[in-house]
Amino acid sequence: MISKENIQNRMIQAVETVKRTNPMAGSITNSVTINFVANAQLAVGGSAAMVYLPDEGEFLAKAGAATYINVGTLLPVYEQTLPRTAKVLHDLSKPWVLDPVAAGFGLLRTELLRQYKEYKPSVIRGNASEIIALAGLWGLDGSSEESHVRGVDSTDSVIAARAAAVALARWTGGAVAVSGKTDLITDGSVIAFSQGGSHFMEKITGSGCSLGGVVAVYATAASPFIAALTASSVYNLAGSRAENEVDGPGSFQTRFLDELYKATAVEIANNPFEIEEV
Numbered sequence: 560m561i562s563k564e565n566i567q568n569r570m571i572q573a574v575e576t577v578k579r580t581n582p583m584a585g586s587i588t589n590s591v592t593i594n595f596v597a598n599a600q601l602a603v604g605g606s607a608a609m610v611y612l613p614d615e616g617e618f619l620a621k622a623g624a625a626t627y628i629n630v631g632t633l634l635p636v637y638e639q640t641l642p643r644t645a646k647v648l649h650d651l652s653k654p655w656v657l658d659p660v661a662a663g664f665g666l667l668r669t670e671l672l673r674q675y676k677e678y679k680p681s682v683i684r685g686n687a688s689e690i691i692a693l694a695g696l697w698g699l700d701g702s703s704e705e706s707h708v709r710g711v712d713s714t715d716s717v718i719a720a721r722a723a724a725v726a727l728a729r730w731t732g733g734a735v736a737v738s739g740k741t742d743l744i745t746d747g748s749v750i751a752f753s754q755g756g757s758h759f760m761e762k763i764t765g766s767g768c769s770l771g772g773v774v775a776v777y778a779t780a781a782s783p784f785i786a787a788l789t790a791s792s793v794y795n796l797a798g799s800r801a802e803n804e805v806d807g808p809g810s811f812q813t814r815f816l817d818e819l820y821k822a823t824a825v826e827i828a829n830n831p832f833e834i835e836e837v
């Protein structure tokens with residue numbers, strides 16, 4: 560099994576490369592949290608660009624070093640934009656991150672997410688309910704756990720999504736990150752459990768969406784697994800630090816962005832995580 564020290568060195572390299580090179584990771588994301596996603600990407604050292612239209616999605620897929628696709632608030636145009644953008648990413652072997660928000664909810668969402676099975680996202684990032692639902696939609700192992708999707712917030716525990724996460728990662732050949740109180744990140748052979756964060760992260764919308772955007776930023780400079788673990792680590796570190804300084808969700812969000820910005824590569828790599836073989 561890969562050593563923890565090796566993983567930490569690769570995380571440090573990813574963070575430092577991003578801070579030095581300001582890589583562009585474009586997004587097609589939901590209208591609720593679009594601003595927070597862009598701000599989080601900028602805070603860690605990346606560059607952001609958000610689009611809606613099919614030809615612009617294709618352009619972004621080619622121009623960006625990685626792309627983030629979040630299906631949170633669908634509109635009719637996405638019926639064209641999402642498959643066309645994913646096809647370019649797949650054909651060019653460019654890293655991209657899928658956030659299957661509210662998987663299992665609605666016909667267009669279900670149809671688009673079903674098509675994504677063949678485009679194999681490099682990283683799938685979602686909460687437990689979304690990861691279980693997506694594995695079910697793709698007919699993979701782990702979907703025997705029933706997802707209890709109700710909307711965009713998780714109603715399942717991270718550990719209940721373990722088999723689904725492993726099955727999804729093995730199918731894509733990339734990584735899967737399941738968020739919650741403790742985050743689970745896997746490439747299908749190793750699982751990392753990342754600790755930290757804050758209960759306030761459940762009280763602001765978009766902590767998960769913006770985490771997906773930050774995974775895409777790190778995916779410009781690291782493997783899917785390292786990118787997902789690095790992003791989860793900086794989120795958990797910044798969340799814990801911000802919680803100590805504030806007394807509610809409003810000031811938490813502001814402080815959280817400051818802590819994302821201030822976290823150093825070594826601090827991020829030293830945020831507590833455990834690894835185990837699958």
Ligand SMILES: Nc1ncnc2c1ncn2[C@@H]1O[C@H](COP(=O)(O)OP(=O)(O)OP(=O)(O)O)[C@@H](O)[C@H]1O
Binds near residue numbers: 739741761769798
């Ligand atoms: N109770 C908690 N304690 C600590 N950290 C948490 C907690 N809940 C969520 N987090 C952290 O918040 C971030 C987002 O995870 P969450 O599961 O809330 O995503 P999500 O449900 O997709 O969010 P959204 O859809 O609102 O963007 C992750 O970094 C996760 O570790």
Ligand SMILES: Cc1ncsc1CCO
Binds near residue numbers: 591592632764765
């Ligand atoms: C609240 C909400 N509704 C659709 S997307 C979104 C952001 C969190 O997923």
Ligand SMILES: [Mg+2]
Binds near residue numbers: 660685686711767768
């Ligand atoms: Mg979400």
